[in-house]
Amino acid sequence: MSFYNSNIKTHLVDPIYNSANFQTEFRLRPDTVYLTNMRIANIGVKGTNGATYNALTGAAGVIKSIRLYDGNQLLDQILSAKEWIAFSGFRHNNNNERDMEKFLQHSNMGFTFDGSQIVPYMTPRTINANDPQSVSAPTNVGWLNLKKLLPFLDAGMYLPSNVYQNLRLVIEYDSNMFVGFGNAVNGTTEPLLIVDELSNESAQASVKKNYKGVSYSCIEHDRVVLPAIAAASTAQSQTFNINGFNNKFLDRLLIINTPTSATPASEADNAVFSKDYANLGSVAQLDEKQQIRVNGANKLPRDGITRPNQRLAYLTDTWGTCNSYVGSNQLWLYGSSLTAAEQSVAAAGIVKNPLSRLGNLSYTGLMVNEFINELEIEYSRKSGVSTAIQNQQLILNLFGQVRKQVVMQQGGYNVVYAV
Numbered sequence: 001m002s003f004y005n006s007n008i009k010t011h012l013v014d015p016i017y018n019s020a021n022f023q024t025e026f027r028l029r030p031d032t033v034y035l036t037n038m039r040i041a042n043i044g045v046k047g048t049n050g051a052t053y054n055a056l057t058g059a060a061g062v063i064k065s066i067r068l069y070d071g072n073q074l075l076d077q078i079l080s081a082k083e084w085i086a087f088s089g090f091r092h093n094n095n096n097e098r099d100m101e102k103f104l105q106h107s108n109m110g111f112t113f114d115g116s117q118i119v120p121y122m123t124p125r126t127i128n129a130n131d132p133q134s135v136s137a138p139t140n141v142g143w144l145n146l147k148k149l150l151p152f153l154d155a156g157m158y159l160p161s162n163v164y165q166n167l168r169l170v171i172e173y174d175s176n177m178f179v180g181f182g183n184a185v186n187g188t189t190e191p192l193l194i195v196d197e198l199s200n201e202s203a204q205a206s207v208k209k210n211y212k213g214v215s216y217s218c219i220e221h222d223r224v225v226l227p228a229i230a231a232a233s234t235a236q237s238q239t240f241n242i243n244g245f246n247n248k249f250l251d252r253l254l255i256i257n258t259p260t261s262a263t264p265a266s267e268a269d270n271a272v273f274s275k276d277y278a279n280l281g282s283v284a285q286l287d288e289k290q291q292i293r294v295n296g297a298n299k300l301p302r303d304g305i306t307r308p309n310q311r312l313a314y315l316t317d318t319w320g321t322c323n324s325y326v327g328s329n330q331l332w333l334y335g336s337s338l339t340a341a342e343q344s345v346a347a348a349g350i351v352k353n354p355l356s357r358l359g360n361l362s363y364t365g366l367m368v369n370e371f372i373n374e375l376e377i378e379y380s381r382k383s384g385v386s387t388a389i390q391n392q393q394l395i396l397n398l399f400g401q402v403r404k405q406v407v408m409q410q411g412g413y414n415v416v417y418a419v
Contacts, residue, residue, distance in 0.1 A: 007200035008035070013193040020187040021173055028167040028195065033160045033204045035196040036153040037145070038169070044106075044141035046186045047127045055276040056086035058107035058125065059142025062188055064174035068150055071166040075406075075415065076152035079221040082174060083256055083397050086280040088148060090361055093321050104143045108276065109323055118325055141189055152404075155216035158198065160208045163413060169193060213406035213413060217251055220244060220402045228393040229383050235287075237380035242398060245372045249403040249419050252318050255290065255364040255377070256282040256397040281360035284308065284331040285381040286390050290364055293376040299366065304378070311364055318365035328361040331390070368400075371419060 017025040028034060044059035054061040063085065067077040078084055089097070089107045098110025098121045106125035111118050125140040146169075147154040161167065173188050198204055222244030229236045259279045288311075291304030298304070305311050308330045316322055377398075383391045403418040 007198065007203060009197045009199045011195050011197060012041075013195060015190065015193070018190050020190075023173065024171045024191055026169045026193040028161065030161045030165045033158050033198040033207045034167070035198065036156055036159055037147060037196060038153060039194040040144040040146060040171070041192045041194055042141045042189055043144055043191045044139055044189045045127055046139055046189065051127050053106050053108075053125050053127065053140070054086070054278055054280055055108035055120070056089045056280050057082055058089070058101070058105035059140065060085045060105055060107075060144050061280065062173050063171060065172045066146070066149055067170045067172075068152060069166075069168050069170065070164040071168075073415065075164070076150040076216070076218055078149045078219055080223070080397055080399075081149065082280055083258060084149070084219060084221075084399055086277070087254065087256065087282075087363060087399075090281075090322050090324075090363070091320060092323055094323050097323055106140050106142050111323075111325060139189065149219075151216045151218050151401075152214065152406075155214040158207045158211065160204075160211050162208045163211055163408075211408070213408045215403070215405040215418060217401045218404050220248070220400050222398045222400075224377075224396050224398070226379060226394040226396055229381075229391045231383055231391055235380060235382050237378070240377045240379065240396070242375040242377060244398070245375055245400050245402065247372065248400075248417050249371045250368045250375070251401040251403065253292070253366045253368050253401075254319065254399040255366075256399070257285060257288075257362060258395040258397050259283050260393045260395060277360045282363045283394070284329060284359040284362035285394075286331055287380075287382040288362075289378075289380045291378040292366055292368070293374075293378065294368060294370050295373050299368065305364060308362065311362065315363050315365035318367050322361075322363075324361060327358040329359075330362070331359055 013026050013028065015024045015026050017023070043062065044053075045062055053059055061082050063081045065077065065079050065081050068075045089101065089105070089109050092101055092109065094110055097107065098112070101107050102110050102122055102125075108120050108122065108125070110121040112121050113119070127139050153159075159167065171191065198207065222242055224240045224242070226236075226238060287306075289303055289306045290300075290311075292299040305314060312322070312324060312329050377396070379396065381390075405416060405418045407414045407416055
């Protein structure tokens with residue numbers, strides 16, 4: 001496609017509506033052909049000097065949801081976006097995270113070895129109370145590839161606006177979820193949408209004439225609440241009926257153990273309420289077991305997933321490479337009974353600033369590949385030595401890859417679930 005290099009016009013699109021800490025909306029003009037490689041620039045926040053972005057999400061942790069519409073027709077969306085963006089940051093390999101995402105998204109998941117410990121490659125990116133354009137003290141703002149969040153965009157190369165005549169992108173913010181422990185936020189920055197337009201008229205005409213729709217696997221979300229358990233209890237077991245994926249073909253499933261508080265009661269109990277990850281990771285639990293039942297049949301042999309590295313193996317087989325390190329997916333029994341010096345000795349040689357890192361990346365992934373009539377999750381765990389860490393209430397955030405397609409028909413199109 002020789003026109004790609006010489007006949008592409010790049011636009012910086014200002015929002016038609018922007019409300020700090022709430023919502024931003026962009027609209028694209030009709031009667032042209034856009035490429036699907038949309039990007040968001042200038043995403044981030046202004047806040048207290050010295051505050052840092054979440055290590056998993058970087059500046060993109062400000063996003064609560066993203067929706068792509070054609071008029072009122074929803075084409076694709078990502079709900080609970082901050083948790084999904086956090087997992088997406090974990091899925092990069094170490095080189096990509098260290099050399100690219102650190103600078104584009106301002107996350108902090110790249111690591112190196114200093115001779116005695118695994119340490120973050122760079123210090124966390126700070127934010128301040130100034131505007132991003134301030135020369136003296138600029139806020140670090142991020143850049144985000146929307147193809148990573150909206151599979152509809154990743155499924156094709158073009159968006160012909162004779163088909164999608166009223167394209168609009170809506171970003172909703174969650175202003176409480178993206179800075180480090182103990183810091184406040186003054187407001188979100190105003191983002192820009194970067195889009196490429198196919199300006200060659202003959203190429204435009206060809207795309208408009210030959211567009212056949214797309215098939216894609218959107219990311220859908222459901223959640224259930226796992227109650228807290230008393231410190232004296234020995235075990236907890238619950239079975240959840242998950243209705244969010246019923247009557248849909250589910251390819252892959254992700255389960256995130258999300259703690260219900262973003263801040264620790266004390267630095268000594270920081271292994272769950274991570275200073276670096278807030279509550280956007282997935283916290284390890286004592287003797288955690290998970291069995292998935294699809295349409296009445298167990299998906300996993302015997303008792304299901306019962307061990308941390310078995311869980312990690314399923315995760316990487318399902319979702320690909322993850323930037324895991326020793327202790328990141330395993331229960332770390334810190335408690336207030338240990339002094340800071342004792343905790344430092346216990347964690348020496350594993351990872352710098354261990355209270356902020358260990359035990360916070362225990363995700364569960366599973367390949368389902370079935371049409372869902374009924375989905376059940378059996379979840380069990382035991383109470384631990386620290387009520388704040390092992391026995392807290394958890395939200396099980398469930399992300400599923402579900403098949404959809406845009407089907408062309410006379411005079412328009414339909415967006416349908418596919419089998």
